[in-house]
Amino acid sequence: MAEVNIQGVTKSFGTQRGVADIDLHIADGAFVVLLGPTGAGKTTTLRLVAGLEQADAGEISIGGRVVNQETPAQRDVAMVFQQYSLYPHMKVRDNLAFPLRSPILNVAEDEIARKVQQIAEVLRISHKLDNKATELSGGEMQRVSIGRALVRDPAIYLMDEPLSSLDAKLRAELRVELKRIHAEMAATLLYVTHDQIEAMTMASHVGVLDEGRLVQVGTPRDIYENPRTAYVAARLGQPRINLLPADLFDYATPTGAVQMGLRPENIVLGSGQAASVVRVEHLGDQTRLHLKLADHDVITLVDASESANPGDTMRVTARDPLFFDAQGDRITQA
């Protein structure tokens, strides 16, 4: 495993911006998650590191070695693709063995068999090893794709939304599994997702992408608590942060503040302004209240034991609001 450094990397496709001016340091053993909506440039970033795209500008180094001119094979990375990477004409077993049979690795067949068996057990697909790749469910295919990367011991694992087509239960299991593999193998990972739960639970660092730009990098906690922009604030947190006019509450607003971000858990019930309950969602462990506050939609969380009905009026105040200026940049209070 090795550290990876991306410096000032830009890539456009004709006039279409892929990524612009990306600076990202991935320490040896780090689990970096790139988070962003569709089209943000997540896949493009992975492809640049893998060498499947050539950067227009900037420098990528792996283990201290500048790799801009190297072929994908020379870079020694393993990648899980967003879709299609199993070979339909091969059995699951041969799909898993394919990276190990590559001419530059030269692994003995019995070692390959051992490795394939081991990975298949980790990913719980050992009973499907002799199936053709087309005779698998979507979730099984995705696990085999992950396995194809894990059989190798590369400088870095690049994973492009590897859990996206799995059901919730399996996704939760594999999150734990990937985290465990990361810890046990001391692996370096650059992991792409648009699922914030994956980002929050697995990442040692999260990078938030917005239209090709990396807006913020930090620990999940840091990004949650100190988002640099309203955009970043909206990417993390479920339910989403409430973005409201800065002067909605009687709160000392810093100069230039236009927007106020209020996490659902930071809306305190009991006193303050009147808001009417529009909808109540019982999720079991928690209850979400959709409120109407002076014509604005607000979501808050309350204890599952709290009883509220549509039409009720509640009094709410804000706690720890985040303020943003007209550009959406954060204004930190003095």
Added chain:
Amino acid sequence: MSGFSVTEPTPRSKRIAATLVTLYAVITMIPLLWIFITGFKSPADAIAYPPKVMFEPTLEGYVNLFTTRTRQTQEYLDANPPDTWYEEIVRQYDMTVVGPSKFGERFFNSVIIGFGSTFLSVFLGTLAAYAFSRFRIPFADDLLFFILSTRMMPPVAVAIPIFLMYRQLGLSDTHLGMILLYTGVNISLAVWLLKGFIDEIPREYEEAALIDGYTRFQAFYKVVLPQAATGIASTAIFCLIFAWNEYAFAVLLTSATAQTAPPFIPTIIGVGGLDWPAVAAGATLFLLPVMIFTILLRKHLLRGITFGAVRK
């Protein structure tokens, strides 16, 4: 149309469809069947009127197809009793076999030229299609259009220039010349068909292989080729059918050495009256290779004729 109404065909409509298809197949096969049967008739039965459906089968047609014969005097025939089964057949007409005919040779030429040009077209076509599909080639669209445009006029339109050119280059009446010519005609079809198939194969397949340490060629060979098998098989059949059946250029450019079967078969008619059974025997044998080739590749072809639409 509104909504999705995908209903399973009823058993009755299925039966009707099956009957119609079978009927159509039978009607189209009757002439082929007639040729096949005629090959086993005697010349008299072949031209009998009304046509004979029941007859005594004989291998005369095939013997006449493969041999040259001459009429002999009664003394000679009496002095040399027939020593082979085919000699015996020929003796009915006071003839003896003097040697093999040209048919075997012509048939062999057809095999070499037909399969040779098919192999070359598909080989070059696959490489070109892969390049067009995967690499950024300057003027790719114009080049592709140019390649297609070679098929916009009937090939025979350039027969005279090619005839003169081939004479200059010493390619007239050579196997190589015919292979190159048929390859030239087929290559545009091959490139276009195969490009469609290769475009359907996700690039990620090769990219995954490249990342795993395979070279571009190994990725092509191990990943793209197996995926393109369907397309390659159907393209090969189209190419073979053209090269195998081609008549006009074969008449024009070949004679003694590289003549293929299509221009030869009609010449059988001239030898000693209308020998229909021999012509039919020749036609039957001529049909076989394409048929066998198609049957061998039918597993791929069935998916191929949908032009890549069936994919998982």
